Amino acid sequence: MMLDLHGHLFSSYTWKALIALYANETPFTFVEMEGDKPLHQQFCGKVHPGGHIPVLVDDGNIVVEATSIVEHLAVHHPGPAPLIPAHPAEAVVARMMDRVFDNYVMGNMQRFVSSWFISRDRPEQGLRETPDAGEQDAARMRLYQAYDWLEDWLGSNRLPPHISLVSCAAAPSLFYADWIEPIGASRPRLAALRTELLALPEVARCIDDARPYREYFPPGAPDRD
Structure with a gap:
């Protein structure tokens, strides 16, 4: 399993994905934005339809939008934290x-x-x-x-x-x-x-x-x- 989360540590939506990853102690690599480049020239800007962060890469599969990243983690990388209620x-x-x-x-x-x-x-x-x-x-x-x-x-x-x-x-x-x-x-x-x-x-x-x-x-x- 190779999980990469692309984002920025000050970004509220990046936090949203990070909190889910931390809660289940899911192994991942954090890839921080390059500070000297405009967002639209960076990886997230190229693969996200709106050029936004965060973006999750799971064994080559790209997941965009923080809510969808949390949903993806709940399905594909479950753990003790109940990210999505079972009922x-x-x-x-x-x-x-x-x-x-x-x-x-x-x-x-x-x-x-x-x-x-x-x-x-x-x-x-x-x-x-x-x-x-x-x-x-x-x-x-x-x-x-x-x-x-x-x-x-x-x-x-x-x-x-x-x-x-x-x-x-x-x-x-x-x-x-x-x-x-x-x-x-x-x-x-x-x-x-x-x-x-x-x-x-x-x-x-x-x-x-x-x-x-x-x-x-x-x-x-x-x-x-």
Whole structure:
């Protein structure tokens, strides 16, 4: 078995795949992006239809999109971590929550970050002196909406046991989104989930490995976490 994960240690979606690999102690080689090359000129940029990271190569088979990578690992490299719940109905809920965290928490976090870049398609071109305020306001409003929905949902539902597809999506989403707009004391269930996820060894490993890259976070990472 030869598994290569191509990505970057500061990338939220790369974390999503790494957490699943760490949880089941799956042997793999991490192939980090070349920092001096634009993404579209690198391996992931050539094999991913959108030129994105991460990309998993499993004995020559290419798997793109972080959610699909976690699903692939659950099928082809299972372990003690229940990445996908065995019960079909519970699996549906897990996939639903994966989409919620990716699209409405992580997506709006990235929308806020993208407001600083000159080009959303070519972020390596540099940062704006002044970010797009309209984009930032819209991203914050959408984050509020997602936070409030999640707080309500957590009040009457339970997430699958860690580490699942949901854990893999929620941990990086909540980690970075809280840097942009703190979850706050008014959402205790969601705040508690973030704290719980960040304490998981697999997530803590991602956080520590990403520390050298915090200066890349515009307009600067907060002095916490």
